[in-house]
Amino acid sequence: xxxxxxxxxxxxxSPPTSLVTYARKAEEVxxxxxxxxxxFNPWLDEQGHxxxxxxxxGAVAQATQAxxxxxxxxxPIGRYHxxxxxxxxxxxxVLSGGRFSLxxxxxxxxxxxxxxxxxDPVNVRHEAFxxxxxxxxxxxxxxxxxFVGDHYRVDSAKLWxxxxxxxxxGVAVSGPQSIEVAAPWSDFMIAVExxxxxxxxxxxxxxxxxxARKVGQLPISWDSDRERAVTRAHEQFRWFxxxxxxxxxxxxxxxxxxxxxFVRPEDVADQIACGDDIGAVVExxxxxxxxxxxxxxxxxxxxEGQDRFFEAAPEIxxxxxxxxxx
Numbered sequence: 127x128x129x130x131x132x133x134x135x136x137x138x139x140s141p142p143t144s145l146v147t148y149a150r151k152a153e154e155v156x157x158x159x160x161x162x163x164x165x166f167n168p169w170l171d172e173q174g175h176x177x178x179x180x181x182x183x184g185a186v187a188q189a190t191q192a193x194x195x196x197x198x199x200x201x202p203i204g205r206y207h208x209x210x211x212x213x214x215x216x217x218x219x220v221l222s223g224g225r226f227s228l229x230x231x232x233x234x235x236x237x238x239x240x241x242x243x244x245x246d247p248v249n250v251r252h253e254a255f256x257x258x259x260x261x262x263x264x265x266x267x268x269x270x271x272x273f274v275g276d277h278y279r280v281d282s283a284k285l286w287x288x289x290x291x292x293x294x295x296g297v298a299v300s301g302p303q304s305i306e307v308a309a310p311w312s313d314f315m316i317a318v319e320x321x322x323x324x325x326x327x328x329x330x331x332x333x334x335x336x337x338a339r340k341v342g343q344l345p346i347s348w349d350s351d352r353e354r355a356v357t358r359a360h361e362q363f364r365w366f367x368x369x370x371x372x373x374x375x376x377x378x379x380x381x382x383x384x385x386x387x388f389v390r391p392e393d394v395a396d397q398i399a400c401g402d403d404i405g406a407v408v409e410x411x412x413x414x415x416x417x418x419x420x421x422x423x424x425x426x427x428x429x430e431g432q433d434r435f436f437e438a439a440p441e442i443x444x445x446x447x448x449x450x451x452x
Contacts, residue, residue, distance in 0.1 A: 128420075128450060128451050128452045129414065129415045129422055129450040129451075130158055130159070130420060130421045131157070131422055131443055131446050131447075132158060132159035132421060133148075133152045133157045133159075134161050134162070134163070134343060134423045134424065134425035134426070135148055135152075135163075135182075136162075136163050136425060137163045137175065137176055137177055137179055137182065138165050138167075138173045138175060139168070140432070142177035145162070145186065146186055148436070151432075151436045152439075153190045153192060155436055155439040155440050155443070156439070156440060157443070158193070159193065159194035159195070159421065160186075160193055160194070161196045161197070161423045162179050162195070162198060163198055164200040166205060166236075167240075167378060167379060168379055169363075169365040169373075169379065170362060170364070170379050170383055171380075183197070183218055183226075184218065184221055187218060187221045187222040187225070188221065194225050194227065195225055195227070196226070196228075196341070197215075197228060197229045198341075198343065199230055200229065200231070201232065201237065202258040202259075202262065203238070203255055203277070204237065204238025205238055205241055208258035208259075208261040208262050208278060209265065209271075211262060212261070212266065212285060213265075215262070215266075216285045216288050216289060216293060219289030219293040220287055220288070224291035226289075227313075227314075228295050228296065229296040229297075229298065230258075230295060230296065230297050230298065230308075230312075231255075231297065231298030232252060234373060234374045235375050235376060236379075236382075239377055245375070245377070248303075252307045253276060255307060256307045256308070257278050258277075258278065259295070259297070260273070260311060261273050262311075266293060266295075268285070270284045294313040294314060295313050296312060296313065296314040296315065296339070296341060297312040297314075297316060299316070299317055299324055299328060300317065300319075300324075305324065305328050305331050306331065309331035310332070312332070313339070314339035314340065315328045316341045317342055317419075318342065318343050318370065319342075319370075320342065320416070320417040321417060322416070325417055325419070326418070328340070340418060341419070341420070341422070343422070343425055344411060344414065344422055344423070344425065345359075345363055345366060345425040345427055346398060346399045346424055346425065346426060347359040347398055347401075347427040347428070347431065348407075348431060348434060348438055349400070349402060349431055349434055350401075350434065352400055352402070355402075356394065356395045356400045356401075358427055359391075359395065359428075360390075360391040360394045360395075361428075362427055362428055363398065364389040365382045365385075367394065368386065404441065404442055404445045407424075407446070408445055408446060408449050411449075412449075424442075
């Protein structure tokens with residue numbers, strides 16, 4: 127199975143105007159798809175940005191012609207009601223000419239606490255997520271939707287502008303419980319770790335005749351100066367060392383700063399490919415290919431490193447195509 131390589135438009139580290147520019151560059155250098163994070167806060171103060179993803183994606187859809195777009199990921203159980211997520215996704219599907227896929231997940235406290243409704247334990251979040259997925263799917267079917275659940279009510283909701291091609295729904299999973307909850311309502315899987323068991327469990331849960339799409343993400347810090355690359359990765363991405371079970375629970379950038387105060391630059395460099403060694407990027411990608419992923423979005427760390435990354439992207443893509451293509 128070949129691995130398609132895309133890129134990440136990371137809202138936490140770039141202003142919206144730059145993200146639109148990066149989307150154009152991604153299309154120009156040959157990336158087939160780009161995913162965009164949907165945050166209210168950055169992970170760390172040093173990242174310094176967090177524009178609205180949906181407004182930015184609307185601009186990106188108009189600034190590109192063929193680039194597939196995806197949220198990576200939107201939480202439909204906190205800041206947004208699922209009916210609002212469905213309307214946003216359908217509208218973006220229309221504006222992009224069918225190039226948009228909706229990536230959904232159960233969220234992080236970092237972003238969802240801002241509406242003042244607290245942060246539920248994971249089992250409650252999964253219950254709400256299951257209801258949200260059902261609501262969004264029913265709205266994508268067309269017609270009026272009424273829904274009464276333990277977490278949501280919907281009263282005569284209808285999407286008046288639907289794309290010609292139904293928006294595919296991807297779900298972020300991290301273990302058997304999340305797969306059990308989300309798989310029945312989804313078209314593809316999203317995960318940030320190259321977990322072969324998750325891939326197999328997801329395929330079993332959806333019962334597809336052919337394996338469903340699996341979309342991963344890989345941070346790198348590309349730079350001709352390796353020391354600069356490591357410094358940037360440590361400054362802006364040391365939060366990554368905590369793992370998703372921890373990262374989902376911390377409430378704000380100051381909490382992530384405190385939780386990662388003892389993470390050293392060399393610790394980050396052990397986890398993230400830093401510098402301009404294409405071979406190191408290839409080896410970092412390999413576990414995703416071996417785990418059965420079909421798509422992988424590279425995430426270049428730091429706004430100031432984007433130009434160097436896009437300059438090198440054709441060579442990086444060629445190497446990855448040679449290693450993991452058909």
